[in-house]
Amino acid sequence: MNHKHLFIISGLIFLTFFAYMTVSAQNEIIRLDNSAFENPQRPGAVFDHDTHNEMAGLEDDCSVCHHVYDGKTLIEGESSEDSACSDCHELKPTPENSVPLRKAFHNRCKDCHFTSQKGPVLCGECHIK
Amino acid sequence: MHSFIQFITGPMVWISFGICFIGIVFRLLQIFRLTREKENFMFTFLSVKFSLRSILVWLVPFLPVSTRKSPVFYAVSYIFHILLFLTPLFLLSHVILIEENFNLSWWTVSDWLADIFTVAVICALIFFAIRRRMVPEVKFLTGLSDYVFIILVALPFISGFIAYHQFFAYQWMVIIHVISGELMLILIPFTRFFHMILAPLTRAYTASEFGGVRHSKDW
Numbered sequence: 493m494n495h496k497h498l499f500i501i502s503g504l505i506f507l508t509f510f511a512y513m514t515v516s517a518q519n520e521i522i523r524l525d526n527s528a529f530e531n532p533q534r535p536g537a538v539f540d541h542d543t544h545n546e547m548a549g550l551e552d553d554c555s556v557c558h559h560v561y562d563g564k565t566l567i568e569g570e571s572s573e574d575s576a577c578s579d580c581h582e583l584k585p586t587p588e589n590s591v592p593l594r595k596a597f598h599n600r601c602k603d604c605h606f607t608s609q610k611g612p613v614l615c616g617e618c619h620i621k
Numbered sequence: 622m623h624s625f626i627q628f629i630t631g632p633m634v635w636i637s638f639g640i641c642f643i644g645i646v647f648r649l650l651q652i653f654r655l656t657r658e659k660e661n662f663m664f665t666f667l668s669v670k671f672s673l674r675s676i677l678v679w680l681v682p683f684l685p686v687s688t689r690k691s692p693v694f695y696a697v698s699y700i701f702h703i704l705l706f707l708t709p710l711f712l713l714s715h716v717i718l719i720e721e722n723f724n725l726s727w728w729t730v731s732d733w734l735a736d737i738f739t740v741a742v743i744c745a746l747i748f749f750a751i752r753r754r755m756v757p758e759v760k761f762l763t764g765l766s767d768y769v770f771i772i773l774v775a776l777p778f779i780s781g782f783i784a785y786h787q788f789f790a791y792q793w794m795v796i797i798h799v800i801s802g803e804l805m806l807i808l809i810p811f812t813r814f815f816h817m818i819l820a821p822l823t824r825a826y827t828a829s830e831f832g833g834v835r836h837s838k839d840w
Contacts, residue, residue, distance in 0.1 A: 606627055
């Protein structure tokens, strides 16, 4: 086996590997972290943050989802990208926050999707098995 | 598609429950009016004591003699009727929808258990269909509509099962599931589904006659 052959074979191996990585990266399902829930009955919702925001035109307005509330009033212009939804939304409604975590997730997604007539709205469209 | 889904999961739910509730009230008023017109004598021997006693006895599995004569059919029937209500009422997905819309929620069964209940309901319906073909005295009384009603009840359970497991055509399965469930609600007052309301009245009538006139048990 000369150097030319070795070069071609290693090139082919590299290309196959690269192609596999690309395809598997595309197939990788990105799901929301549902570890805050006790005994979740469904897999976490499929959600690719960047692709979603690109399609929804939300790149410049993080506060639509990452909002900040003071009691019941929304604080305009402030956003909360650094904190998790479960930092404020508890599993059960509390005096400080009447919206429990599951409801926060569900209504945040569904309300927008119904209003914009785009995106998944049925249980299994997000909670893909 | 979004506005269609929004309609069948929103206003259509209200319409279905509305027709169901108003229909039940209307049918009950109609029945009392007809009884007054045609069988007014019934009120002379109608007894609360005998009625309640009979209803209570018939609620206890295998207490009435006729239920012991067909134990398999009645066992399947008891399980079917309990699960028919228990499964949708305590299904997490249903309670979540109520919670998100009305801030009301209650105890739920886990999804794997609801899955078993659903299969049990479907199996019971298959059993009822086979029974209608196999048992001569039942076959004699069976018409096409009997099978139509079995299919009507099966539809929300089969479509719900397929949708939950995401086997195929997910979106359409949910749509069939929602519409067939609403159809069942709408049909309750106007079809044989009305036996859920009528059964205690039938028992009251029979029990009053057996207890007060014939002085015998009706179970």
